Amino acid sequence: MSVTELKPRVGDSEKVTINLGVVDLGQIDLLVQEGFYTNRTDLIRTAIRNQLAVHSDVVKQTIVRKSLVLGLQAFSRQQLETSRANGEKLQVQVVGLASIAADVPPELAAAVIDSVTVLGAFHASAAVKAALAGRIH
Template sequence: MPEPEKVTINLSVVDLGQIDVLVEEGYYSSRTDFLRTAARAQLEKQSEALNQIVRRRGLTIGVVHLNRAELEEHFQKGESLDVRVVGMLAIDAEVPPQLAGAVIRNLQVYGVVRATRAVRAALGIKERRSPAD
């Protein structure tokens, strides 16, 4: 699995203080542990809705990895790809931007894209400005 991504959130001082009390009392090992647990609980609570959305939109959950040979094969066959990912899209560094742009027709990534700046630009992926984006 890839390394976890960092996010930034704003909480009220009261919410943050309550989290700190729970951490100090040993309910959670850290603020991060509390927030990760809360996020997982909400995702589990909404799992049926998420599953329906994933099916309806034809999304892939997990990590999708694309390499040069695979994209060249699609290009040679005149095929294009619709890439819809919940998680991470990883495009190898040796993939030329022109090849990625020619083969990947539609792109939706809910999560993280790992690719060179040139490939990101060719696919119209904006650079993240801060960990909160």
């Protein structure tokens, strides 16, 4: 298993849609207009990062308590074949990005992966996701 700490890059983002009241949106636009932020997204990202910093101890403690991987956990076909040969069953538990290589057949993923819990993003082929559907939480 490969575990890597994620560092934000342009392509490393997921779209999130939120609904805001018109007064909140107007205040955001005012702050952008006054030059405090470059755009709405800049303010929202800053606010989210500030809240994550406020709660960072809780996040760290929870990751340790629940034995979660923080960052990127990537699974190659070879790694999964080795796990199957060793009779290992995997519990994928990630805060960040879990990725299963495109060349992994659905049968191999189903034979080796017992459960998938991802807080963030899970990248795998549609066939692998379908094979693991009942195990994704």
